[in-house]
Amino acid sequence: MDTQTLTYLFVGASFALYIGIAVWSRAGSTNEFYVAGGGVHPIANGMATAADWMSAASFISMAGIISFMGYDGAVYLMGWTGGYVILALLLAPYLRKFGEFTVPDFIGTRYYSKLARVVAVVSLIVVSFTYVAGQMRGVGIVFSHFLDIPINAGVLVGMAVVFMYAVLGGMKGITYTQVAQYCVLIFAYLVPAIFISLLITDVPVPQIGLGSVVSDGSGISVLQKLDNTLVDLGFGPYTSGSKSMIDVFAITLALMLGTAGLPHVIVRFFTVPKVSDARKSAGYALFFIALLYTTAPAVGAFARLNFIDTVHGQTYANVADWFKNWEEVGLVGWRDKNNDGIIQYGPGAPFKGKPVFDGEARGTSGERLVSNAEISSVNEVYVDRDIMVLANPEIADLPPWVIALVAAGSLAAALSTAAGLLLVISAAVSHDLLKKTFASGITDKQELLYARLAAATAIGIAGYLGIHPPGFVAQVVAFAFGLAASSLFVPIVLGIFSRRMNMQGAVAGMLTGLTFTFSYIVYFKFYAPELNNAAHWLFGISPEGIGVIGALLNLVVATVVASFTAPPPEGVRLLIDNIRVPAGVSSPHDH
Amino acid sequence: MNKEQQSNDNENAYWQANLKLIAALLSVWFTVSFGCGILLADYLNQWHLFGFKLGFWWAQQGSIYVFVVLIVVYVLAMQRIDQRFGVSDDDGSAN
Numbered sequence: 001m002d003t004q005t006l007t008y009l010f011v012g013a014s015f016a017l018y019i020g021i022a023v024w025s026r027a028g029s030t031n032e033f034y035v036a037g038g039g040v041h042p043i044a045n046g047m048a049t050a051a052d053w054m055s056a057a058s059f060i061s062m063a064g065i066i067s068f069m070g071y072d073g074a075v076y077l078m079g080w081t082g083g084y085v086i087l088a089l090l091l092a093p094y095l096r097k098f099g100e101f102t103v104p105d106f107i108g109t110r111y112y113s114k115l116a117r118v119v120a121v122v123s124l125i126v127v128s129f130t131y132v133a134g135q136m137r138g139v140g141i142v143f144s145h146f147l148d149i150p151i152n153a154g155v156l157v158g159m160a161v162v163f164m165y166a167v168l169g170g171m172k173g174i175t176y177t178q179v180a181q182y183c184v185l186i187f188a189y190l191v192p193a194i195f196i197s198l199l200i201t202d203v204p205v206p207q208i209g210l211g212s213v214v215s216d217g218s219g220i221s222v223l224q225k226l227d228n229t230l231v232d233l234g235f236g237p238y239t240s241g242s243k244s245m246i247d248v249f250a251i252t253l254a255l256m257l258g259t260a261g262l263p264h265v266i267v268r269f270f271t272v273p274k275v276s277d278a279r280k281s282a283g284y285a286l287f288f289i290a291l292l293y294t295t296a297p298a299v300g301a302f303a304r305l306n307f308i309d310t311v312h313g314q315t316y317a318n319v320a321d322w323f324k325n326w327e328e329v330g331l332v333g334w335r336d337k338n339n340d341g342i343i344q345y346g347p348g349a350p351f352k353g354k355p356v357f358d359g360e361a362r363g364t365s366g367e368r369l370v371s372n373a374e375i376s377s378v379n380e381v382y383v384d385r386d387i388m389v390l391a392n393p394e395i396a397d398l399p400p401w402v403i404a405l406v407a408a409g410s411l412a413a414a415l416s417t418a419a420g421l422l423l424v425i426s427a428a429v430s431h432d433l434l435k436k437t438f439a440s441g442i443t444d445k446q447e448l449l450y451a452r453l454a455a456a457t458a459i460g461i462a463g464y465l466g467i468h469p470p471g472f473v474a475q476v477v478a479f480a481f482g483l484a485a486s487s488l489f490v491p492i493v494l495g496i497f498s499r500r501m502n503m504q505g506a507v508a509g510m511l512t513g514l515t516f517t518f519s520y521i522v523y524f525k526f527y528a529p530e531l532n533n534a535a536h537w538l539f540g541i542s543p544e545g546i547g548v549i550g551a552l553l554n555l556v557v558a559t560v561v562a563s564f565t566a567p568p569p570e571g572v573r574l575l576i577d578n579i580r581v582p583a584g585v586s587s588p589h590d591h
Numbered sequence: 592m593n594k595e596q597q598s599n600d601n602e603n604a605y606w607q608a609n610l611k612l613i614a615a616l617l618s619v620w621f622t623v624s625f626g627c628g629i630l631l632a633d634y635l636n637q638w639h640l641f642g643f644k645l646g647f648w649w650a651q652q653g654s655i656y657v658f659v660v661l662i663v664v665y666v667l668a669m670q671r672i673d674q675r676f677g678v679s680d681d682d683g684s685a686n
Contacts, residue, residue, distance in 0.1 A: 066651075071632070074650035078624045081655045085620050088662045089613045093669075207652060211642040221642025239636070239647045249629050274680045279669060283662040290655050297651040580606055582673055582680040 006404035007146045014408045015161055017180055018415070022165030022173040030447050031588060033170030034101040034427050038588040040175055040271040046284025048175045049268045051182035053080075053289055055131075055417030056138025057477040058296075059185060059410050064388030066300030067307075070230075072241035073300060075251040075544075079481075081286060081293055082252070083259025088282035091260055092269040094496045096278035097579040099588050101270065102424070103263040103488065104432040110495040111503040112572055114437050119510050121428045123487035124263045126518070128421045129465065131262075131480040132458075135418040136466025139411060141386060145329055146407035155466040158415060159459050166419045166459070167452045174419045175271060181412035186291055188409020192393045192402050193295045196302045199396055206298035226305055233312070234347045234378060238301065243542075244534060250545030251478070257551055258481025261489030264420040267427075275582035303388045306395045311381060312345040316365035319343060322394035330355055331384035333370045338380075341365045348377030355382050422462065426454035435590075478544045479521050486513030486550025494558065499576055501558060504565040509558030517550035605676035612668055616661050624654040 001009075027033040040048070058080070066073030098106050104124060108117025136155050143154025165173045190206075197209030201222060214225050227237040236242055243251075259265065268285075269278045310320055316334065326332040333355025334343055341364070351372035358369040370382075390410065393403045430451035435442055442450070487510050494501040521543045524532040534540050541549065578584070627635060632646030640648050673679035 071647055071650065074628055074647075077651050078628055078654050081658050082620065082624050085616070085658050085661050088665055089616060208641075210652075211640065211648070213642060223642055223644070223647070239644050245629060249625060252624065252629065276666075276670065276673070276679070276681055279662075279666045283659070283666050286659050286662055290659050294652050294655055577602065580609075581602060581678045583678040585680045 001400070003400035003403050004146075004148065006400050007407045010401075010404040010408040011147070011411060014180075014184055014412060018161065018177045019164055021176045021180060022169040025169045025172040025176050027168070027170035027172050027448070030101070030431070030444050030451070030590070032172045033448055033451055034270075034423075034431065035267070035588045036170075036172040036175050036271040038271060038273060040273075042272055042277045042281040043284050044175070044179050045268060045272050045277075045281040046288055047182040048178035049265065049281065049285035050288035050292075051178040051185060051412070051416040052174075052268060052420040053265060053285070053417070054185065054292060054413050055477065056135050056142075056410065056414035058292065059189060059413035060138055060142070060389050061386050063296045063299040063303060063392075064385040066297055067304040067388050068385055070236075070238035070241060072243045072248060073297065074241075075243075075248055075255065076478075077293055077297065079252045079255025080259060081289060083256040084282055084286040084289070086256060086260040087265070087269075088279055088286075090493050090496070091266065092278040092282050093275045093582065094579045095266060095492075096269050096272065097275050097582060097585050098575075099270075099586055101588060101590065102427050102431055103266050103492070104428060105436070106495065107488075107491055107506070108432070108436065110572060110575065111491070111501075111506045112569060113503045113507075116491075116503055116507050116510075117432055118437060119507050120488065120491075121432045123483070123510060123514050124428050125425060126514070127262065127480050127484045127488070128264060128425050129458075129461065130483065131264075131477055132418055132421040132425075132462040133465035133469050134477045135414045135421070136462050137469040138386070138414040139418070140466055141331075142390070142407055142410045142414070145326070145331070145387070145390060146404075151329075152467045155463050158411070158418070158466075159463040162415055162419050162422065163456060163459050166422050167455050170451070171267075171271060171423055174416075174423055177419070178416045181416040182288060184412040185409040185416075186288070188405045188412070189292050189299075190295060191405060192396070192398060193299050193302075195398050195402065196306070196392065196396045197298060200302055200305065206295045206302075210298040210301055222301060222305070226301055229305065229308055233308070233345065238304070244540050246540050247534070247537075247542050247545055250539075250541040250548045254485050254545050254547035254551075255478065255481050257485035257489045258483070258547055261484035261487070261492065262481070263428075263484075263488065264417075264424045266492075267424055268420075270588055273585075273587075275585050299389060299392065303392045303395070306392065307383065307388070308345060310395055311343055311383075314343050315341050316343060316367050317341070320395065322391055325394070326383075326387060326391060327368055330357065331387045333357070333372075333382040334367050335370045335372075335380055336363060336365060336367065339364070344378060344380045346378035348379045349375050350377065350379045350382045351375050354384070418462065422455055422458045425458040426451050429454040429458075479525075482517050482521065482544065482547025482550065483514065485547035486517040486554055490551055490554040490558065494555075496576070496579065499573055500562060500567055502562050502565055502568045505558040505560075505562030508561040509554040512557040513550040513554030516553055517547050520546045520550075601676055602678070605672065605678055608672050608676070609669070612665065612672065616665055619657065620661055623649060623657045628654050 104120040107120040139158030140151035140155040144151040193206040197206040201209040201212040202215040203209040361369040491506040628650035635646035636644040638645040
């Protein structure tokens with residue numbers, strides 16, 4: 001069976017599975033729609049959290065980004081795992097004890113005002129939509145390559161599938177679908193990694209393979225070979241980064257704090273039966289996540305080595321089929337700058353921007369002609385980072401079923417996260433904005449209907465953003481973290497650990513953090529991108545890392561404002577005492 | 592001391608135990624990631640762990656393993672602390 005048929009088969013089967021689960025777990029009440037009735041087992045919740053967490057960014061982009069960033073890739077590796085320690089220790093158990101449905105529920109109740117709740121909703125919506133744009137884009141890319149459908153059509157198919165299980169099943173449908181999606185994605189990630197590790201080092205375990213000796217008889221280690229190869233081509237060594245230490249520090253911290261402030265992750269801890277389950281669930285989640293995250297550096301390094309071996313110095317006529325296949329979709333491009341028919345790879349961009357092809361026009365070697373503006377550099381070839389994982393099985397000449405599996409796995413990752421995000425967005429609208437703020441008279445049945453309508457609308461908007469996305473999948477997602485770190489993380493943690501933090505402080509802090517971070521990012525990424533370098537950054541911190549300063553501003557402003565306004569009322573002090581103690585936990589409920 | 596004061600003192604003591612545990616675990620968290628993986632990475636790179644430079648290994652693998660262990664330690668330690676202060680939510684049902 002050829003690859004494309006196999007891919008349709010694997011992807012189709014996985015979709016049928018998800019929809020089947022959604023039908024089986026139809027939500028019948030707001031409790032089930034928002035938090036799956038509070039009855040999810042910690043191991044299942046751990047898998048669901050891991051799938052929810054590992055999006056198209058983790059599955060497709062991260063290894064690709066690491067493969068080009070080398071050491072600096074650690075910001076994503078540590079940043080996206082270290083946050084779970086923060087979640088487990090500082091947030092999850094107490095929020096579960098709090099026992100309502102959404103993150104704005106906690107902020108609105110702890111800070112005893114509709115204003116606080118609405119500010120939290122706004123932060124949540126900004127963060128979640130930024131995040132979901134990247135997911136739908138990822139879905140489109142996978143569809144377009146593996147199933148030969150245009151990217152935008154792929155986005156629409158993805159939207160339809162998510163619509164079915166998110167709108168039908170709510171959190172219940174999403175959770176159990178995510179368990180299935182975790183199994184698909186982890187299998188799809190590990191199988192090629194194991195194959196490639198065997199190919200390059202004769203060691204099957206990728207984590208160990210990365211530290212092993214290359215099996216070509218030279219006796220040098222993988223990383224040493226990669227360092228040498230890159231330096232020979234004019235790059236810096238793989239094991240050294242190019243970002244400044246303060247930027248690496250800031251980005252890592254922003255990602256960690258942002259992780260702990262992401263509503264769609266936090267809400268996963270509302271779905272387990274007890275406080276002790278919430279802690280265990282965080283442990284299971286990180287274990288399941290770490291399986292992929294400790295494999296990714298190996299995938300990244302092997303991919304870079306493979307890419308150079310198979311592309312650099314090859315004539316276009318002889319280069320592998322995968323190169324030409326991806327060229328068809330515009331994710332690979334080559335301009336024969338020195339007219340020698342040979343593909344040369346080196347530092348610097350090959351031409352300005354992503355390849356824009358001159359229709360079907362072909363050059364002397366048969367390559368698609370690129371019409372982009374020239375950049376004088378040694379590098380002739382463009383390869384989209386997002387495809388390093390997707391193309392790796394082909395580059396390593398793995399059997400077709402592995403390639404089909406990777407397609408199914410990438411879709412599982414993107415769809416699971418998209419669903420989780422869409423659910424928190426719809427809950428924020430139907431529960432926090434309607435039921436709790438502007439339309440408190442609606443019944444449970446009506447709220448459920450509005451939740452479904454909101455989910456459908458959010459899917460539409462997410463699809464639009466998928467068709468017009470603002471950047472590489474993983475980097476778009478990194479901004480969402482900065483926003484979450486600077487707006488939601490601080491008031492939640494202060495709400496648990498400080499009795500003195502009050503409404504005025506929390507609101508002032510959230511608004512400050514959000515506005516500062518949002519403006520900084522928009523300024524450097526959209527308004528004045530030519531200034532987006534270390535010379536102009538505040539303290540040398542990039543837009544990806546500025547969430548840390550945003551969080552600090554949030555904390556300072558909140559503390560100052562709280563110090564000269566009234567302390568929280570007695571009822572809130574009792575609430576804080578209550579959530580600090582596991583005993584007496586009840587099923588999640590609407591107050 | 593009346594029963595309410597006793598209960599308050601108990602909960603305060605429980606909270607203090609919780610905070611101490613959190614502080615200890617977070618120091619390890621900081622040390623392996625920001626310490627070994629970032630601030631001291633260049634210094635540690637002079638040593639090797641198999642084919643890895645040590646700082647690079649901490650940043651891209653080692654810290655993640657430690658994070659998982661930290662949460663496991665937290666779960667187990669809190670189980671004991673919960674029981675010691677009588678605030679556990681564990682009714683004995685297997686989970």
